[in-house]
Amino acid sequence: MTKDQIKLRSMISIALFAAIIGILAQITIPLPLVPITGQTLAIGLAATILGSRNGTLAVLLYLIIGSAGVPVFAEFSAGISKLVGPTGGFLVGFIPAAFMTGFYMEKRGYTFTNALIANIIGMFITLAFGTAWLKLSADLSWTAAFASGFTPFIIVGIIKAALASWVGLVVRKRLISSKLLLSHTNANA
Template identity: 45%
Template sequence: MKNQKLHLLVLSGILLAMMIVCSQITIPLPIVPLTMQTFAVGLIASLLPVMNSFTVLCIYLIMGAVGLPVFAGFSSGLAVFVGPTAGYLYSFPIYCLITGLILKYWGKTFISLFTANIIGMLASLLIGSVWMIPNLHISLNTALMTGTVPFIIPGIIKAVLAVIIAQRLQGIVQKQLAR
């Protein structure tokens, strides 16, 4: 039991570090950049138990809030949490909760992993888009066309990638946690 907790803690730390690295892989676009953050969130949600994945993403947000440059473009600080794209950051732990809860009940087959990640990704995009409405003084339609629609296909690609990697790593992770 003690080793299992230690292995889970180490895996959580490794995935947190991966989240920080993936945050820096960015393609600048108007208003909302395309990053590998949602890939990392999907992988974290697919590999860790639901509350562990939620906690990892909350720690990521806290690290950024206290000034560690962990967000896209090495940004950080409380100002990021009120900016036009802050909704996407707030959505990451929710993505983990949604995905993790689905996986808890559906198991971790390719189809369930893919479906759970797509639902989590869509929730993340919608939360981020809705957050932009008061911040940019735009309509819901404009927010969706700016912050959701252009990211659906890249989100699907990132979800597939996260699922493939999660399935490959799942056996290794389970073996380590069973030790």
């Protein structure tokens, strides 16, 4: 496969996962300040399947599209105001979460245990960014910020981390075996 073909496949994968994040973001369970969404599941899938580089690029593309006004954020919302509003920290936290999730698996291997650990690390990164941002932007106490932006998401986050690990590894293996994804995803730089 030529470098141009590899680059094209990477760009298509990145765009596809940006779209998947936008689609899963519409699965929401409303809560008072921060809803439970399918976004974090999609972030875990992107990082598990695409790795640190392309998974992070998919998240960045998703955030750019949403910030530009395409309604891909939760509840079909969009705009830069979402990035600077009370839930903006969760969105921004997706960037380091995707990178660290993919990076961990690239260094440790693509096993279910490593994928689960990596996705749980990613979940905690997202929650940490989101909680800190929520505290500052909504002028909450740390206790209130943790009660609204961290605690309600731990159990469902672990479930989504397990699901992203299992589904992500199955899809990754099948994409590699069908030669639609390189086994070393960062070889396409």
